Amino acid sequence: MNYYSTRDARRANPVTASKAILTGLAPDGGLYVPEQIPALPFGLDELKALDYRETAFRVLKAFLTDYTADELRDCIAGAYDAKFESPETVEFKETEKGIFYLELFHGATIAFKDMALSILPYMLTKAAKKNGFDGEIVILVATSGDTGKAALAGFADVPGTRIIVFYPKGGVSPVQERQMITEAGKNTAVVGVRGNFDDTQTGVKNIFGNKALAAELKENGFAFSSANSINIGRLLPQVVYYVYAYGELLRRGALKLGEPMNVTVPTGNFGNILAAHYAKQMGLPIGKLLCASNDNRVLTDFFASGRYDKKRPFILTTSPSMDILISSNLERLIYEIADESACVDGNADAKAVRCSELMKELKENGEYSLTEAEKARLADFEAGSANQAEVAEEIRRVFRDYAYVIDPHTAVASKVTRDYRTVTGDTTPIVIASTASPFKFPRSVLTALETGEALAESDFDLFAPLKEKCARTLPKAVDRLESLPIRHTTVCEVGEMQDTVMKILKEAKK
Numbered sequence: 001m002n003y004y005s006t007r008d009a010r011r012a013n014p015v016t017a018s019k020a021i022l023t024g025l026a027p028d029g030g031l032y033v034p035e036q037i038p039a040l041p042f043g044l045d046e047l048k049a050l051d052y053r054e055t056a057f058r059v060l061k062a063f064l065t066d067y068t069a070d071e072l073r074d075c076i077a078g079a080y081d082a083k084f085e086s087p088e089t090v091e092f093k094e095t096e097k098g099i100f101y102l103e104l105f106h107g108a109t110i111a112f113k114d115m116a117l118s119i120l121p122y123m124l125t126k127a128a129k130k131n132g133f134d135g136e137i138v139i140l141v142a143t144s145g146d147t148g149k150a151a152l153a154g155f156a157d158v159p160g161t162r163i164i165v166f167y168p169k170g171g172v173s174p175v176q177e178r179q180m181i182t183e184a185g186k187n188t189a190v191v192g193v194r195g196n197f198d199d200t201q202t203g204v205k206n207i208f209g210n211k212a213l214a215a216e217l218k219e220n221g222f223a224f225s226s227a228n229s230i231n232i233g234r235l236l237p238q239v240v241y242y243v244y245a246y247g248e249l250l251r252r253g254a255l256k257l258g259e260p261m262n263v264t265v266p267t268g269n270f271g272n273i274l275a276a277h278y279a280k281q282m283g284l285p286i287g288k289l290l291c292a293s294n295d296n297r298v299l300t301d302f303f304a305s306g307r308y309d310k311k312r313p314f315i316l317t318t319s320p321s322m323d324i325l326i327s328s329n330l331e332r333l334i335y336e337i338a339d340e341s342a343c344v345d346g347n348a349d350a351k352a353v354r355c356s357e358l359m360k361e362l363k364e365n366g367e368y369s370l371t372e373a374e375k376a377r378l379a380d381f382e383a384g385s386a387n388q389a390e391v392a393e394e395i396r397r398v399f400r401d402y403a404y405v406i407d408p409h410t411a412v413a414s415k416v417t418r419d420y421r422t423v424t425g426d427t428t429p430i431v432i433a434s435t436a437s438p439f440k441f442p443r444s445v446l447t448a449l450e451t452g453e454a455l456a457e458s459d460f461d462l463f464a465p466l467k468e469k470c471a472r473t474l475p476k477a478v479d480r481l482e483s484l485p486i487r488h489t490t491v492c493e494v495g496e497m498q499d500t501v502m503k504i505l506k507e508a509k510k
């Protein structure tokens, strides 16, 4: 099966799955999509008997057709091992009847990005070999906090890879910084940049765009790659847990074979919910897909009106990973629903022509509008948003009624789910993607719980009181974090980022 860019109007550049993963962003600026979504390669009746790893194998095999079975099994074994503090990788919590929180946060950095970033390094190194590259892959990441540590944890000590993470010095939380600079992987480097996140991200983009540098590196046996969320290799592993969740609901007797489940996803870049949509297209009985946003409700408005408009203030919220005005992965959905009739050239991929047009409008004017026909193709989606007061109230309510502590991202989804069920009366069992552990956001969570105590100044001192509330053991990710040795101390100016990369790679050669 081939993959094409969402902007490849001639379908001139088919690539294999491994090549798409290796490349990340397509050279024309589009995103790679499979030429068709494969059907589930097994009957639904078999699903009950599949564990997480076997589900992952079957689902990924259907998409990654140029990987051998052995290669995929290697990837899965390397990824979903003891790094996850849950034997089946994910866990479920049913609060009221028919409402299931799908906990995706039992990996190394206690957020759902671990689900994909733990397997991507293995898929990437195998992709490199398949495509004739036998040097070392160098992953460059600019992070505003969370992605950096998840990528470090995923790539740490994976043979054939090296990872360099840049973060704005002073621009991430103390806990996030400490998680990164204590990273022990021998192939890792973490660098603070004297600048803000935008400077840092631009710096990394410039390094990626420097052709002379790429050539020099290649001579030395290195090649750059990215672990960005637009990489199809990050999207596909996320399809797995929706399929697995259906099996779990069958096992629990919450569903009979073939009955639909609904899904709610707290959304930022639109990757996670798109994965659920792909699961549905594979034939998994999913009814509604609820897209939940925080105060940055660009997607809520988009699904209501058919108009995407990023021209609005950027609001900093208690769910920072959803503070996004340009949801990059939405492009894959736009491609899928694009109106072919708008294109007059019979030889072209009309969807790609239309998709490129809309993305150009977004870039130039900050907005675009769908046709009525296109809008009608979004009928599977429902969208809603929750503001910060509602999020805090939801955290409080769920704790009060079920003694269950959820993080602010999950709370956005939880509130949107409740509103949807109240308004529609739809009692279909529903799976809420629970994307972060409350231990990742101890201050917001404890503040929402209104315990009446003054909160300690340092976030490090909030883990203990939160642990009381959660009645859980402290996750490895934060346990004794404060006393781990600091291993990365490099700080550089924005203008020195490229030299810093070269220096790190020269060191690595020795």
Ligand SMILES: *Cc1c(COP(=O)(O)O)cnc(C)c1O
Pocket (backbone or CB within 6 Å): 111, 112, 113, 146, 229, 266, 267, 268, 269, 270, 271, 272, 273, 321, 322, 409, 435, 436
């Ligand atoms: C990244 C992230 C999200 C948003 O996921 P998308 O795939 O970007 O929509 C939601 N919650 C948490 C905790 C995240 O880290």
